[in-house]
Amino acid sequence: MNLFRKIVQSHKKEEEAELFHELKKLLNFSPKKIERYRKAFTHRSVQKLDKDGNPINYERLEFLGDSILGSVIASYLYKKVPEGTEGYLTQMRSKIVSREHLNELGKDLNLIKFVDSNIDQANVGDNIHGNIFEALIGAIYLDKGYNFCQKFIHENVIAPYVDIEKLEGKITSYKGVIIEWCQKQKKKYIFDTYEDSGNEVVKHFSVKISIDGEQIAKGRATSKKKAEEQASKRVYFAFQDEISLD
Template sequence: MLSIRKIFSKSRSLEDGIFFGAVEKILGFSPKNIDFYKKAFTHRSSNILDEGGNPMNYERLEFLGDAMLSAVIAAHLFNEVPTGDEGYLTKMRSKIVSREHLNELGKDLNLVQLVESKVPVQHFGDNIHGNIFEALVGAIYLDKGYDFCKEFIYKKVIVPYVDIARLEGKVISYKSLVIEWCQKEKRQFHYDIFEDNGINGERLFGVKLSIDEKVIAKARASSKKKAEEKASQRAYFAFQEKIDKK
């Protein structure tokens, strides 16, 4: 009869094997040190500490992955667009590594399925997808080095998603676009933000965007930032012909 310790050990080995296989499928190569990837998929709510008593979660790897993404994509743009100045290259890189885009990448790879957390998946915000993607990039760098990290970024980000011509016309922030236009045209603008309880008592934020003391657009969303962006998008389409001439 197996002891409790042996049963537990076998259970952990099986669990590790399943995790290893899932990570290998995402990466397209075999990890050398699976512990880096375990950390990349560990949410801070798990409250796990390493041997030194330090929090063991993906947040430090997220920082590292963000830097690696920026470096690889910056080098790619530098080589692909030799006529682009610093401002152009910075703007294009921002479009590629925008939070919205990274969230899409994380969702496409279904990374959240592997997250170790005490928080139910449905309670995660959208940013968890992009955060885990960045942490995964950081884990690859520590595990396999720069060349493997660069190859992964090319395969998962640059080749399928980086179309220079399409990105040139992509708007990162409608709010920034509207504010820039208002400042250039010397128009007064104001975002009036208020709490707005939605259906079933859901906490929402309402926004009224006024330009020259006239309400141009209204919007509601789950955060102030999202509501402002949605209202700005509607204002943009109301003034698109004038804004695009700037």
């Protein structure tokens, strides 16, 4: 083995050891296979492939983690609210695992510091925080099993953040609220959404919301849905007193 290869392998071992210790502090248990967690923090922009040519990034783990998170939350709500109807339980689960909430969780855990990406962190968008949080859950499941996942979700999601009474009053879709209000009040509304990337690497969208011919608010984000929600939230607060009285 030549000197260069020895230096590279030594550096890699140091990185793996550092990630192991950081994760051990974060998870409160020792990871078995560190490569699963490394994959959970690998962005597709790195364009890594395994020996079979399959992409190495967090997207498949994100899918897995999303499903496990949903099942743990569903089980918790089923036991916590025995009188809850199917519709109520579905709505409450949606509030807990909303993209906005998952992004907050990822930020609170500072998972972005582990991410390997070829895109500047300022340009990857807020959703990456929630995406890697779900990918981390997927990695925990593969590495340690369902019980460890359940414990991690209870400690990091349910215990610190889930308050049933508060969640019952939380708005999950400002766009839905605005559309419903306009329809009830027979107001004409228009969501004018268009691509607005400019010179930025990551695609952005802008939206203008007009009510009865008057432009009320604007929003701009990395997805149409998020831009519409941002603008709708501004409309909601502009008409909050009227909407609340409705």
